[in-house]
Amino acid sequence: MSQHHITLVIGNVNDRSRTKVLAQALADALSAALPIQLTVLEIAALTPVIGVTSNPQELAPAGRLAVQAIENADLVVAVSPVYKGSYSGLFKHLFDLVSPDALVDRPVLLAANGGSDRHALVVDHQLRPLFSFFRALTVPSAVYASEADFDGYTLKDGPLRARIAEAVGQAVQLLRARRASGQPLRAVA
Numbered sequence: 001m002s003q004h005h006i007t008l009v010i011g012n013v014n015d016r017s018r019t020k021v022l023a024q025a026l027a028d029a030l031s032a033a034l035p036i037q038l039t040v041l042e043i044a045a046l047t048p049v050i051g052v053t054s055n056p057q058e059l060a061p062a063g064r065l066a067v068q069a070i071e072n073a074d075l076v077v078a079v080s081p082v083y084k085g086s087y088s089g090l091f092k093h094l095f096d097l098v099s100p101d102a103l104v105d106r107p108v109l110l111a112a113n114g115g116s117d118r119h120a121l122v123v124d125h126q127l128r129p130l131f132s133f134f135r136a137l138t139v140p141s142a143v144y145a146s147e148a149d150f151d152g153y154t155l156k157d158g159p160l161r162a163r164i165a166e167a168v169g170q171a172v173q174l175l176r177a178r179r180a181s182g183q184p185l186r187a188v189a
């Protein structure tokens with residue numbers, strides 16, 4: 001079976017990052033379920049590349065490739081730290097460069113990582129509306145992690161792992177349905 005192109009966008013600002021650990025757990029679960037080709041975009045590394053422009057035509061080649069990897073993916077996995085009750089501004093800046101029509105009907109798996117459970121609905125109240133703008137097919141089950149789900153920078157066993165499995169199962173169904181419907185795979189640049 002041919003591979004599914006998955007682009008994982010990680011909104012981490014620091015290299016040592018629980019958001020990255022959560023994103024890796026999602027990537028591992030997807031790769032256990034499907035043959036995948038994974039492109040990882042880390043905001044910490046990308047921000048100097050995408051700079052302050054609002055015009056994708058002005059991007060340097062590396063920035064353009066990053067935007068294309070989002071626009072051409074079969075599945076986008078969007079994982080942000082929670083900053084001030086929302087996704088981070090740098091994470092949003094990357095999606096501001098994505099064409100408004102590029103993600104129509106595209107499966108998108110949403111996840112966030114915050115300091116506490118106080119902002120657990122950030123995925124449904126902040127991230128999901130962003131992808132509603134793009135008319136994407138967001139995976140119904142939201143994934144939210146907080147410090148209590150980690151032992152340092154290691155994900156603990158517990159309900160979060162079950163939620164990851166649930167969300168990944170839904171993403172896999174969406175990917176298979178898209179392929180069965182005969183929609184062509186889009187080449188990742």
Ligand SMILES: Cc1cc2nc3c(=O)[nH]c(=O)nc-3n(C[C@H](O)[C@H](O)[C@H](O)COP(=O)(O)O)c2cc1C
Nearest residue numbers: 012017018019081082083084085113114115116119
């Ligand atoms: C500027 C800033 C704002 C934050 N705002 C929130 C918040 O509103 N709600 C929350 O639960 N955690 C908040 N946090 C905590 C982070 O979400 C948490 O530390 C998270 O693990 C950071 O991700 P990282 O480990 O990938 O850096 C904030 C942290 C920073 C630095």
